[in-house]
Amino acid sequence: MTVYTRPPPLGQHTTSVLETAGPFARQQASVQPEKPTDRGMDKEGVACKASAESLSTDTLEPGAKGPGGSWDGAVLRTADLSFSYPGIDGRPLPGVPPVVRNMSIKLPQGARCLLIGPNGAGKTTLLKVLGGKHMVAEGAVRVLGASPFHDTNLAASGRLSYLGGNWDRDIAFAGYSIPLQGDFPARRMIESVAGVDPARRARLMEVLDIDPEWRMHRVSDGQRRRVQICLGLLHPFQVLLLDEITVDLDVLGRADLLNFLRAECEQRGATIIYATHIFDGLERWPTHVAFLAGGRLERLQRADDIPELAQDRLLELVERWLREELARRKAARGKADGSEEARAKPDVATWSNGWAPGRMTSTLRDASNAVMRM
Numbered sequence: 564m565t566v567y568t569r570p571p572p573l574g575q576h577t578t579s580v581l582e583t584a585g586p587f588a589r590q591q592a593s594v595q596p597e598k599p600t601d602r603g604m605d606k607e608g609v610a611c612k613a614s615a616e617s618l619s620t621d622t623l624e625p626g627a628k629g630p631g632g633s634w635d636g637a638v639l640r641t642a643d644l645s646f647s648y649p650g651i652d653g654r655p656l657p658g659v660p661p662v663v664r665n666m667s668i669k670l671p672q673g674a675r676c677l678l679i680g681p682n683g684a685g686k687t688t689l690l691k692v693l694g695g696k697h698m699v700a701e702g703a704v705r706v707l708g709a710s711p712f713h714d715t716n717l718a719a720s721g722r723l724s725y726l727g728g729n730w731d732r733d734i735a736f737a738g739y740s741i742p743l744q745g746d747f748p749a750r751r752m753i754e755s756v757a758g759v760d761p762a763r764r765a766r767l768m769e770v771l772d773i774d775p776e777w778r779m780h781r782v783s784d785g786q787r788r789r790v791q792i793c794l795g796l797l798h799p800f801q802v803l804l805l806d807e808i809t810v811d812l813d814v815l816g817r818a819d820l821l822n823f824l825r826a827e828c829e830q831r832g833a834t835i836i837y838a839t840h841i842f843d844g845l846e847r848w849p850t851h852v853a854f855l856a857g858g859r860l861e862r863l864q865r866a867d868d869i870p871e872l873a874q875d876r877l878l879e880l881v882e883r884w885l886r887e888e889l890a891r892r893k894a895a896r897g898k899a900d901g902s903e904e905a906r907a908k909p910d911v912a913t914w915s916n917g918w919a920p921g922r923m924t925s926t927l928r929d930a931s932n933a934v935m936r937m
């Protein structure tokens with residue numbers, strides 16, 4: 564028999580903090596100093612483990628020195644950064660390694676860093692984390708001395724600019740990734756950005772060869788891209804994160820943009836990370852080259868230390884790095900497939916990592932729509 568008791572009269576309820584094991588509670592717990600697990604995450608599996616106190620002085624920047632825990636003037640720095648995309652319950656998917664793994668990066672002011680790596684290496688994810696678009700523990704990333712996720716002023720002020728992806732959106736009943744468009748001139752978009760130096764705006768429109776009267780519903784992909792880039796560069800950024808935004812540009816547009824960006828670094832001391840798969844004409848552009856594979860930073864070298872750059876053989880070099888990495892990956896995969904652990908894995912869907920609004924992005928391990936099937 565169930566016994567119901569009368570609830571206390573209104574006003575006599577006691578208020579207490581509800582216990583929660585949700586993602587925010589776990590994230591909060593993760594910033595408390597604690598022992599990280601061997602998976603590079605906190606004990607609940609939240610993505611990032613570094614804290615300001617635990618910063619490593621062991622950076623990949625040659626010659627870099629500095630006491631642990633201080634950012635010693637580096638414009639951009641990560642310390643043993645790891646990140647996993649959360650599943651439907653806010654936790655990383657069990658058995659799936661982090662997308663960004665134990666990365667220690669340090670870049671000085673004025674650096675132009677090429678970010679290279681095979682598809683799926685984690686370049687976009689890393690740039691998004693650096694751009695403050697994914698939450699990581701406060702001490703894990705420092706850009707201009709602040710945490711990009713927590714210090715929203717960094718991006719809002721334009722000091723940190725992230726430029727990536729396509730300019731599109733999902734529209735109900737129309738489709739996914741619909742190009743951003745509307746029957747208004749490019750000028751209206753560009754002039755609507757407040758607090759911009761008119762001379763800089765004019766210079767950018769000249770560099771990007773933008774006709775202010777382009778109607779945004781009739782532009783080509785490359786023209787739309789030029790307007791997108793212009794908007795992203797209007798404020799004199801101090802740190803710029805570029806995720807392959809030159810794909811649609813013609814050769815001249817790309818060359819002029821890269822020259823403009825080089826001048827921004829040399830004259831204003833801006834710092835840029837540029838992820839790309841297009842290497843023509845890039846040999847003399849970078850000051851640093853970073854190579855990512857499988858979520859790890861395999862190299863971060865000064866351009867001066869890479870002789871192939873001076874010999875205009877960047878493409879050849881990248882192809883070699885990619886082939887070596889592919890061979891290592893294949894060998895590792897072969898070993899893993901034959902392992903005891905792999906044979907013991909149930910051949911069924913065991914987890915789902917959630918759904919974007921209106922679109923399933925779950926990761927079911929077979930063709931079934933089952934979420935859990937044991």
Ligand SMILES: Nc1ncnc2c1ncn2[C@@H]1O[C@H](COP(=O)(O)OP(=O)(O)OP(=O)(O)O)[C@@H](O)[C@H]1O
Binds near residue numbers: 681682684686688
């Ligand atoms: N929203 C997401 N949820 C779960 N996993 C993701 C998500 N976005 C990316 N990933 C995974 O993270 C890994 C790295 O992806 P990322 O886009 O960062 O790679 P990339 O180096 O930029 O690749 P590319 O050169 O193809 O652009 C991939 O294995 C990808 O499947």
